[in-house]
Amino acid sequence: MANTFLDKIVVSIDIGTTKICVLVAKQISHDEVQILAIGKAPSHGLKRGVVVDIAKTIQSIKEAVKEAEFISGHKIESAVVGISGSHILSFNSNGAVPIKKGDVREFDIANVIAAAKAIQIPEGQQILHVLPQYYSIDSQEKIQNPLGMYGIRLEAQVHIITGSVASVQNIVRCCEMTGIKVTDIILEQLASADAVLNKDEKELGVAVLDIGGGTSDFAVYYHDSIRHTMVIPIAGNLFTNDIAIGLQTTINEAERIKQNYGLAFSKLLMEDDEIEMEMVHGEQKFTTKKSLLLKIIEPRAEELLNIVYDEIKKYNLKSFMTTGLVLTGGGSLLIGMKELAQEILKMPVRIGLPKTQNILPGSLESPIYSTGYGLLIHTIKKQDRTIENLNGPLAAKILLRMKSWISDFF
Numbered sequence: 001m002a003n004t005f006l007d008k009i010v011v012s013i014d015i016g017t018t019k020i021c022v023l024v025a026k027q028i029s030h031d032e033v034q035i036l037a038i039g040k041a042p043s044h045g046l047k048r049g050v051v052v053d054i055a056k057t058i059q060s061i062k063e064a065v066k067e068a069e070f071i072s073g074h075k076i077e078s079a080v081v082g083i084s085g086s087h088i089l090s091f092n093s094n095g096a097v098p099i100k101k102g103d104v105r106e107f108d109i110a111n112v113i114a115a116a117k118a119i120q121i122p123e124g125q126q127i128l129h130v131l132p133q134y135y136s137i138d139s140q141e142k143i144q145n146p147l148g149m150y151g152i153r154l155e156a157q158v159h160i161i162t163g164s165v166a167s168v169q170n171i172v173r174c175c176e177m178t179g180i181k182v183t184d185i186i187l188e189q190l191a192s193a194d195a196v197l198n199k200d201e202k203e204l205g206v207a208v209l210d211i212g213g214g215t216s217d218f219a220v221y222y223h224d225s226i227r228h229t230m231v232i233p234i235a236g237n238l239f240t241n242d243i244a245i246g247l248q249t250t251i252n253e254a255e256r257i258k259q260n261y262g263l264a265f266s267k268l269l270m271e272d273d274e275i276e277m278e279m280v281h282g283e284q285k286f287t288t289k290k291s292l293l294l295k296i297i298e299p300r301a302e303e304l305l306n307i308v309y310d311e312i313k314k315y316n317l318k319s320f321m322t323t324g325l326v327l328t329g330g331g332s333l334l335i336g337m338k339e340l341a342q343e344i345l346k347m348p349v350r351i352g353l354p355k356t357q358n359i360l361p362g363s364l365e366s367p368i369y370s371t372g373y374g375l376l377i378h379t380i381k382k383q384d385r386t387i388e389n390l391n392g393p394l395a396a397k398i399l400l401r402m403k404s405w406i407s408d409f410f
């Protein structure tokens, strides 16, 4: 089959709390990309997923972009970016419309989504995604794709995600000041989910928890649609800070110790090794024990997972999580995190890495790249759905009318 996607370049920028990662890829099929370059730079301008220093963020984006451009030989002019932070809100909504011509057409779907979306959103917030969960026609419920079905009344149940206008604008501004046009802004856990979850998991029911540096981003999928999202302001950097404070050492040293000896689950402690580390003051070395490190890390990990547990309970999400939980993000590399999650949530837990194909071996095989890679996959799948379902003049009109969220349609 001829490759109609050849030469189509897709670029993503994951503006994380600890690193900015730019990926340049070539689309090779309707749901696959080939990575041409990775550009990465430490991030210093964000706190808990939100830009707090524009100049520093721009500097980091520039560095990462420069590297990606150099490796790929491609000038980056536009990109899709991710968003996270405590300003993100999400809720379910529904809408209903009469089916105009007997069978459900594209404009009926557009209208019912518009009806579900026509609700008061909190001041200072803007809609980022309107994600259909299912449709109902007359008394028939839980329809995934109502196109072409007969009935009188069409109803849609949707999940709406909003973000603070200021935070969105700051991200756009940082990219624009680097000379890059933002073509789409995607909630980070939706991207990570596209990178690490497989089709069966999404269909049968699963949750993803991306434990980053600044935030832990949670999303639940069932019947291939989103059921619930949440952003938790507890993630890897807080673990590192706890270690620095608890052991009186520097942030850098705390990070090194966490990555090399950190443990989140006491049942995995075999030998209580001694750890040599630098103290916060001067050159002096100091020894501590792995069990002491565990005493600092485990309660914080429990706190995070208990928030997830409470959320699952509060919104009755367990019945959706048939295949369990997938951990990703750099924080999932902490030894014992998976086992602790299994114990607290009482369900299967696995670590998710980007399911990349046709790439340089090893280059993206870390959970820290889930968001960046997922942004690419999310984008090409969106385009595919838009092209497949909406061609012709009507499609163009609808597309124009609902420009910002049309592609989350099906």
Ligand SMILES: Nc1ncnc2c1ncn2[C@@H]1O[C@H](COP(=O)(O)OP(=O)(O)OP(=O)(O)O)[C@@H](O)[C@H]1O
Pocket (backbone or CB within 6 Å): 015, 016, 017, 018, 019, 048, 049, 084, 211, 212, 213, 214, 215, 216, 235, 236, 237, 240, 255, 258, 259, 260, 262, 329, 330, 331, 332, 333, 334, 335, 367, 368, 369
């Ligand atoms: N081997 C490791 N063991 C424990 N923690 C690790 C390891 N490697 C990375 N981390 C932690 O992962 C975190 C960074 O993860 P990631 O790159 O996914 O975050 P980010 O995308 O920059 O941040 P965010 O998504 O929250 O804005 C850091 O807190 C880091 O300490």
Ligand SMILES: [Mg+2]
Pocket (backbone or CB within 6 Å): 014, 016, 017, 188, 212, 213, 329, 371
């Ligand atoms: Mg991240």
